[in-house]
Amino acid sequence: MKDVLAVVLAGGKGSRLEPLTRDRAKPAVPFGGSYRIIDFALSNCLNSGIRKIMVLTQYKAMSLDRHVTLGWRGFLCRELGEYIDVVPPQQRIDEKWYQGTADAVYQNIYTLEKERPEHVLITAGDHIYKMDYAKMVAAHVEKKADLTIAALNVTIEEARSFGVMEVDPENRVRGFEEKSPSPKTVPGQPDTCLASMGVYVFNAPFLFDELCKDATLPESAHDFGKNIIPSIIDQRRVFAYPFLDENRKSHAYWRDVGTIDAYFEANMELTSVDPPLNLYDRHWPIRTYQPHLPPAKFVFDSEEGEKPRRGEALDSIVCPGAILSGGMVNRCVVGPGARVNSYATVEDSILFAGVNIGRNCKIRRTIIDKEVCVPAGLEIGYDLEADRRRGFTVTESGVVVIAKADGIPVG
Template sequence: MMRDTLTVILAGGRGSRLEPLTRDRAKPAVPFGGLYRIVDFVLSNCLNSGMRNILLLTQYKAGSLDRHINLAWRNYFCRELGEFIDVVPPQQRFADNWYTGTADAVYQNIYAIEREQPRDVVILGGDHIYKMNYKPMLEFHRRMDADITIGALRVTRSEAKEFGVIQADLDHRVLGFQEKPEDPIPTPEDPDVYMASMGIYIFNARFLYEQLCDDATIEDSDHDFGKNIIPGAIDDYKVYAFPFLDENRKRDAYWRDVGTIDAYFEATMDLIGVDPLLNLYDEHWPIRAFQPQLPPPKFVFGSEGGPATRRGVALDSLVCQGAIISGGTVARSVLGPGVRINSYARVEDCILFDDVEVGRRSRLRRVIVDKGVRIPAETEIGYDPEADRARGFTVTESGLVVIARGDELSFAPEVARS
């Protein structure tokens, strides 16, 4: 079944609401959970579902994403067996502009899709955090002889206003579609539940080609699946909704759009609980990532007889390989590979990307620090929003501070390390 299916992952989003984390990288390439990139979740879903023919469509600032795919994912696919993951930059076959919408991104790569001669095309976003087996959805799509099948998530009324909302009958045949409605329509079986589009689509390949070519000729179209293709197909074609089957194996279904700094921070903090909402330790549905060749994390200072205030310790935190907590304290934080926390420093409720160094006696609270940034000794960040803004840091409405990659911070040489 999967051999005659092609997967197209849309990974070209600018991610402007995640700036400055997307200043030098595409949104799917943003680190998540210390070791992973956002795109690793949809790619792990594909691999675990047996989907091994993948086109990854990139656009903005794709260098980091391209490197990550080469490092983390190429070895999982065997060309000799007809498997592949191809990173496809914009081809500009039909126009000189960037992709103008999700449908336009697929349309401009229609030749690459046709070349594989798939029976069905699975279209996925590369910037959501969730676990899903796509095989049952494909089986449903073929059993219903559908032209389009849409992945659907059960949400509340307040959440529904941020999605495309699906109206379907009891057989899951789609009857209507509202794009971010002020007054969403609930499901027929439960007036408190709404079905939201997840941006997961399965198309009959021939039908997809016809729809994309027709849409490309409409000048006032947004060339978007949710705004144009789906609503235009409902009345005349077989469009179905497939309820989300969560492989996370928790009471509530887990699906996150980490499209803003605050949403990204909250989703990351989900990971550090005693019973985290997202289970990264499930051998049944592993999430794969690039594993850097680094030594284990190390915690130093704290032996008997040493000063009580100089102790390398991490509480309720994720600490990746290569990290050294050298006499500092970390609480409720996520530390990426190669992070160093120097003596007497305190890091609370923070996300530190790869190779960040925190100087002696510094204090960080509710701070996201991008790769390679060095925090000077005796620096305080996250305690005075106005002072943080004055230093050029991004500060969200909730008070989160974001320090971008390349920000001008340096250590005084005499106190550089513990």
């Protein structure tokens, strides 16, 4: 894998995840308590033996840059040709922001060419999954492909949000359509479509040539799915690579957490007895930045009248530094350094790092952003109209989101 350069696209606005992306890029949004979304793509690279990684950023990148710097750069040796570099827009070619996924790579083409890779792996930094990219590169070489696209079976309804492929019996791509309202189904499987995961392996010289060609087309959206892939499948060797899940469960795990509801559900899945995503597998560890915090603490076990005062967590993830000081959480993800005070009850919720839940609070189906302090006695998630009047975001499924900058009025 020494001749493979990984490019992680991490510059999207993530507008459907607002207000969680109000102050951070989508790949920097916390996930599962201790992690950030981008940790999964970076861990896949590292576990696959890829040691040359460029993270292309754009919007609100400070939090993401800080996370990668603190958690990822320290154990790679640049003298041995190993690195993870965060690359902001440099406007070396154009004064515009990145216009599409292909344009993001094109505007950094000089940096990529300087590394002289044989193959370039391109992946998004905003999906949750485990995948061995080395196996995909090996299949790419074996097929003598110009481009290999990671493929996932999805339902027809899901396929409308993806690029959908038609393949022959050898998995050679014969058709490709981006976000079609009537996606083509897999032959013999009328309810299933073959979707692009947005993970590509290119022969490097071929990629550079195609990026330069596409950049000269004023009508192009400069996007891999919309423009480059459809333009090459008739003339070049383009293959689909079926997703091989390293999660080691009965069903393949891949999640697009691009909306608040999807993000909430993916986190809540982690609190189940046998979660579909295995974060405890030493075979495929997910790495991240771990701040120096003490172990989680659970204190008080007493009765005052009919009201118990007990630090308790049921079916929950509780991160280091968290203190359940006489409060109870159930089916929750409790972030690093969060605190739940006496007589508070928190259910089906996500507390980011440093959140402080006041005494006697009742909270359910709520995402609370970093370091928000919830005043004593407040109820959230029970009266959604009252939550909207407070200025909180409420999704269609009734998930309440409290952003860092919102503040919580007392009384």
